[in-house]
Amino acid sequence: xxxxxxxxxxxxxxxxxxxxxxxxxxxxxxxxxxxxxxxxxxxxxxxxxxxxxxxxxxxxxxxxxxxxxxxxxxxxxxxxxxxxxxxxxxxxxxxxxxxxxxxxxxxxxxxxxxxxxxxxxxxxxxxxxxxxxxxxxxxxxxxxxxxxxxxx
Amino acid sequence: xxxxxxxxxxxxxxxxxxxxxxxxxxxxxxxxxxxxxxxxxxxxxxxxxxxxxxxxxxxxxxxxxxxxxxxxxxxxxxxxxxxxxxxxxxxxxxxxxxxxxxxxxxxxxxxxxxxxxxxxxxxxxxxxxxxxxxxxxxxxxxxxxxxxxxxxxx
Numbered sequence: 001x002x003x004x005x006x007x008x009x010x011x012x013x014x015x016x017x018x019x020x021x022x023x024x025x026x027x028x029x030x031x032x033x034x035x036x037x038x039x040x041x042x043x044x045x046x047x048x049x050x051x052x053x054x055x056x057x058x059x060x061x062x063x064x065x066x067x068x069x070x071x072x073x074x075x076x077x078x079x080x081x082x083x084x085x086x087x088x089x090x091x092x093x094x095x096x097x098x099x100x101x102x103x104x105x106x107x108x109x110x111x112x113x114x115x116x117x118x119x120x121x122x123x124x125x126x127x128x129x130x131x132x133x134x135x136x137x138x139x140x141x142x143x144x145x146x147x148x149x150x151x152x
Numbered sequence: 153x154x155x156x157x158x159x160x161x162x163x164x165x166x167x168x169x170x171x172x173x174x175x176x177x178x179x180x181x182x183x184x185x186x187x188x189x190x191x192x193x194x195x196x197x198x199x200x201x202x203x204x205x206x207x208x209x210x211x212x213x214x215x216x217x218x219x220x221x222x223x224x225x226x227x228x229x230x231x232x233x234x235x236x237x238x239x240x241x242x243x244x245x246x247x248x249x250x251x252x253x254x255x256x257x258x259x260x261x262x263x264x265x266x267x268x269x270x271x272x273x274x275x276x277x278x279x280x281x282x283x284x285x286x287x288x289x290x291x292x293x294x295x296x297x298x299x300x301x302x303x304x305x306x
Contacts, residue, residue, distance in 0.1 A: 023188075023194060025195075027191075029191055030190075033183045033186065033188060033227070034187070034230070035180075035183075035227065036227065036230075036234070038234055038235065040242075048239075049236075054229045055234075055235075056226050056227050060190070060191045063192050075189075075202075076189055076193060076197075078200045082211065086222075087222045089248065089250045089251070090222070090223070090226050090247070090248065090249045091246070091247070091248040091249075091292070092247055094244065095243070095244075097239075113253045147213050147215060148213060149214075
């Protein structure tokens, strides 16, 4: 169910897309956070002459789309849900770089929700496209909704 | 402005790629959390109390202590892939990471990859498949993964 906590998400939920303009600050700040010293994320001194974002920024896009779709639990705004989630699997396929100044749209859905060894997981599918519909990244993700087992 | 040149990878099956070893300091954990929030908001963001920053909160959630964010390990793996495969990874690369064990404060994380295969692809390309992982100071794998990159002309 959209609009609640992340733990309320169910298989088949389709996120309301999020659109934003990628800034130099976003690319460079995130690159610093993941210790990507490669110059391509910090300036236009790149093979294409344009500053680009680190490919793992798809995870920031996940946070953006959750922020817009799970209104009771918005980590970016500092609002926690009832339980800490633990990310279990990241899988990103790059199709083209995202450049600073481009308008990016993130869309996606919850593809599965299941219990494994007493813990509940959700699976995501997300994709990022530019305003001219160029595919940037496709992404799947498995997240454990609550680390603690019930009753612990 | 002078462009930083691209890289054209040339590895053979069995080659091991070593990334740097990084001690998990509170500063590194804060850098990541702050950067993630800042990139999401577009302005400098402060990190709050969470399982990556506060021992008591981490324990209240069933963890032994504060843990590093798994995306830090993914970032380290991705950085190693960019450093060795350049634009080919950024335009046609795939990376999977699984966070199989917690990474605690003061752990030393070493990032590695091993080339599993190199095969001819379409239109004169070479397709690399790799195991990618992070291990701690005891040699225990904490993040497991794989990667695929198509290198060369399309």
